[in-house]
Amino acid sequence: MQLQQDPIEPFASFESLEISIAKGPAGPESVLHSISGLDVREAILEDIALKIIYLSGPFTLLDLAAHARISFDAAEQLFSRLRGKVLCSVTGMVGNVPEIAITSQGRTRALELLAQCQYAGPMPVSLESYVAQVRRQGFNNLRIHAADVERAFADLVFDQHTLNQFGTALNSGAPIFLYGPPGAGKSAAAERLSRALSEDEVYIPHAIEIDGQIITVFDPVLHHPVDQSATTPRRSTNRDERWVRCKRPHVLVGGELTIEMLDLQYNPAARYYTGPAQMKANNGVLIIDDFGRQRIAPEDLLNRWVVPLDRRIEFLTLAGGRKIEIPFEMLVVFATNRDPATILDAAFLRRIQTKIHLGEISAGHFHRIFDQVAGNLNLRATPEVVDEIIHLIRHCYHQELRACQPRDLINQVCWAARYEDREPVLDLTTLTRAAESYFLPSH
Known part of the structure; x- marks a missing residue:
């Protein structure tokens, strides 16, 4: 598995990139020093900044930049706009840095905004930026070698033929079907497939903005930052900290899976969305364990994913009915102890091109x-x-x-x-x- 010298960062040039397990994505520093470079409408940035000040302030302008995960210059521009609207003010200085607080007029406006959407976390990225970044970090040029597979499966015992099948399947980037009797090691093997990618690093956004709607993507349970301090507010660096540098994710779903869980999860109290499992698994591995025993029929699940499995695009629906298109860039692993021929028809079996049987051991x-x-x-x-x-x-x-x-x-x-x-x-x-x-x- 070949590793690139430097990480691939959001908004960088990718004209000559080959991902041979690339170490991941943050872009030209110039785009980070103004709010116009944050690829989200300035009104939305202002609203989020005001909610942050209301909920976490008073604090310094540096603290605002840290909470919003933006540069000091961008935070200063946002504060200037809010101050011009008499929504916040300077209350003092800490060294050369202004200390800021919300005004009574700003408090009223913040409460109105929180009634519409309670999101007050790191600034989101645009849908367009998210789509482009996921594509850059995809599996098209993935190179997995025998040493990578042997490292990933070092704590398990498999014959060389099966390990070669795993390696071939990983290089394909196509869906994998693991089948065999209970206790044959299917779940363990599926999890180890993601370990073969563990040296690779990708960038995952805290949140995405679409037409004023917020979708959170980064999940500290599923996504493991390379820099552990990335999950806590800190003074912003030169990198675009709206993106978290993580190991390639692996997401496991089992019998609890329903058709509703495959779409955006809207929180009616907080009034923003959480991305579904397949969105959180983008650029990583999605394991469907005990396939055929979900609360969704196998044919319904695969009908839902006919287009994603073929074309690597997925359609999600917002509460108002609008559909959005996102990448479906992941290695999907189906693991089952049922006979594939009894739960899938020939058309679906063709779409899952790699089928690996795990059975009796010697x-x-x-x-x-x-x-x-x-x-x-x-x-x-x-x-x-x-x-x-x-x-x-x-x-x-x-x-x-x-x-x-x-x-x-x-x-x-x-x-x-x-x-x-x-x-x-x-x-x-x-x-x-x-x-x-x-x-x-x-x-």
Whole structure:
């Protein structure tokens, strides 16, 4: 996986860019030093600044710049406009920096604005800037090599053929279908696919503005900043801090997924939107776990995403009915323990071009996984004991060997030891007892 020397920043030139796991996006500093360069209507910037002063002030002009994530010069211009409208005033000086506070007229106006929309966070970017940045950070020129896959899957045991399939799938950037029986490692594999991209960095905006409406995008639960201080207000740097430099995101949704969750989430109390899961997953990985068991039928989900999966564009609807177009630039991973042919028709199976089956593991892989799990707990079992457990699973319980079984059996041993107030030991007796609790009786 080739890494570029310097991060790619919002609004920079991308004419000769090749993303071979690029380190991410902030642009010519000149666009950051005036409110006209912030690509959002000045009236909206003023309204947000006034709400920030009302809710967090009084403070200095530097503090306003830090809360709004804009440059000092841009904050000074906004303050001058608000001061000219008698909405705020200078109350003193801290060194050479004005200390500012809201006026009674400004307080009245701020309350009116908060009744319309309570967003008072970092200044948003425009939809156009967001679309352009996501496209720049896309997967078109992605280069993943064997070393990247081996690093990502270092803590799991897979054969080389399967690892090669994972690497090929990552380079395609196209949807991936992982299928196989429960316990085969599908969810773990899906999560590790995102680790193959973990050295890559992208820029994610705090919020987007569309026709006066605010959509929040950055989610501290799902997005992991490279600079941890990026999530707290601070004095603005030369970079456009409306964008947060993060690792490529990975978003996991499971059985809780509904059709409504795929559209913008409007908060009627706060009166602004939160981006849906696929928007937060842009430039990263979206994992649909336990596909086919959602509260939305598989065909309804895929009908909803026919265009996004083919054309990499998505349409979202604002409360007034207006539709907006955003990029659908992510690696979508479907993981299921159901037969794909029973939940998808041929047309959808064609759209999901990479299908990887994870099933029974070999005795050798069982040994490797068992040793790895036991070693992590400072435990050990002899190869002969593990062979006896393999025989027990196959011939007494008539079960296939699954990747989850070593971990689950060792957990059973540790829980029993805790109950009996002793140190866990992995011998034939304890593991046989564990198997009795874990497997259903064979008939």
